[in-house]
Amino acid sequence: MRLTFYGVRGSIPTPGADFIRYGGNTACVHIELEDGTDIVLDSGTGIRKLGEQLVKKQTPIHLLLSHNHWDHIQGFPFFTPIYQENREINIYPGQTMLNEPDQIIRQMEGSLFPVPPEALKANITIEQLPEGQDKFAIGSAVVKRLRMNHPGKGSAYCIEADGLKVAYITDNELYPPYKKETDFLEFVMFALDADLLIHDAQYMLSDMPAKTGWGHSVAEEAVKLAMACNAKKLALYSHDPERTDDDIDDVVTHCNEYVTIAESTLHVFASSEGQTLDFS
Numbered sequence: 001m002r003l004t005f006y007g008v009r010g011s012i013p014t015p016g017a018d019f020i021r022y023g024g025n026t027a028c029v030h031i032e033l034e035d036g037t038d039i040v041l042d043s044g045t046g047i048r049k050l051g052e053q054l055v056k057k058q059t060p061i062h063l064l065l066s067h068n069h070w071d072h073i074q075g076f077p078f079f080t081p082i083y084q085e086n087r088e089i090n091i092y093p094g095q096t097m098l099n100e101p102d103q104i105i106r107q108m109e110g111s112l113f114p115v116p117p118e119a120l121k122a123n124i125t126i127e128q129l130p131e132g133q134d135k136f137a138i139g140s141a142v143v144k145r146l147r148m149n150h151p152g153k154g155s156a157y158c159i160e161a162d163g164l165k166v167a168y169i170t171d172n173e174l175y176p177p178y179k180k181e182t183d184f185l186e187f188v189m190f191a192l193d194a195d196l197l198i199h200d201a202q203y204m205l206s207d208m209p210a211k212t213g214w215g216h217s218v219a220e221e222a223v224k225l226a227m228a229c230n231a232k233k234l235a236l237y238s239h240d241p242e243r244t245d246d247d248i249d250d251v252v253t254h255c256n257e258y259v260t261i262a263e264s265t266l267h268v269f270a271s272s273e274g275q276t277l278d279f280s
Contacts, residue, residue: 001162001279002032003196007046008271010171010202010216010238011071018244023273025049026071027170027238029198034162037139041157041168042066043076043104046273051080060088062138066170067094067154068103076104077113087122090138092129094154095147101128146190147181148172150215156182158190164279167191167231170200170238174221177213184225191229195279198271199225201236204251223255227264235271 007025014024026044030053033039038054040047040063054061061081066072081087093101100106105117105124129136134145141161148156149172156169167190174184182190191197202216219236226234236255239248248270255268 001034001164001166002276003166003279004030004032004050004276005046005235005271005273006030006050007042007044007075008237008239008273009044009071009241010200011241013045013071014241018246021245021272022239022248022270025273026074027066028075029168030054031159031166033140035140037141037161038062039064039138039141039143039159042072042170043079044071044073045075045078047075048078048080051078055080055084058087060090063089063091064143064155064157064168065092065094065104066148066156066168067096067150067152068100069152069171072171073104073107077108077115082120082122082124085121089122089124090127091124092127095145097153101126144190146186149174149176149178149181151178151213153181156187156190158194162279164196165194166196166198167194167229168198170198171215172200172217173213173215174217174225176215184228187225188229191225191231194229194231196233196235196277197222197226197229197231198235198237200238201251201255201270202238202240204254219251219255220258223258223266223268226266226268227259227262231266233267233269233277235269237271239270 007028025046027042028046029041031039144158145155199222201219
């Protein structure tokens with residue numbers, strides 16, 4: 001298994017000199033399995049760069065969406081494989097409060113985008129799973145999903161393949177003021193013994209209570225979850241658009257203080273564009 005981050009920013013793209021090291025593109029992660037299967041997590045602006053690589057292949061692409069907020073679908077119209085003749089693309093929509101599984105394609109309708117959905121040449125299938133089916137196969141991988149705590153709701157994913165386990169839990173508020181879809185212990189069991197936990201860490205405790213209820217976790221809570229589920233590595237994800245590279249460095253340092261105090265072996269790092277983890 002090889003995992004590469006193509007977009008790690010939350011809410012909105014952030015260009016500029018202060019955002020170069022970690023990157024300014026919104027959510028997109030690529031996983032390539034040993035059998036060649038391509039799994040893509042979210043379709044933020046980072047997916048454009050990924051498309052430059054995947055367009056060189058002819059094999060199916062499996063796109064797992066957490067939810068339909070702009071920063072998770074806005075790169076799709078610029079994803080080159082959707083314009084390839086007969087390229088197979090399977091889209092798994094998130095479990096959103098409004099059931100709009102094709103919203104990623106409908107964003108190209110009318111006056112919103114110059115290229116209409118009818119112009120797409122790929123064979124695009126919306127794989128809407130039945131209610132209650134939270135486990136399915138993609139290639140050699142077993143994929144599980146779990147409802148996340150976020151305005152409008154959505155899905156977290158766990159991918160097990162090649163003897164490894166990766167949990168992707170973004171745009172998730174572990175302790176929301178509104179009714180929870182999933183509680184902390186359920187997330188612990190979902191990500192239990194993960195080789196890598198990718199978790200929303202958009203805020204810090206110092207940002208609260210001003211941003212309580214906005215649908216994101218504080219970095220300190222992500223560390224708590226990672227240690228509770230015995231994850232080997234924690235990738236802090238969905239960086240706040242206001243947080244510069246130096247600010248993110250400070251977040252990592254602060255989080256590792258928690259790890260040191262707990263005498264944990266957890267490895268905490270901030271996800272960055274272009275960063276590849278080769279588990280082989």
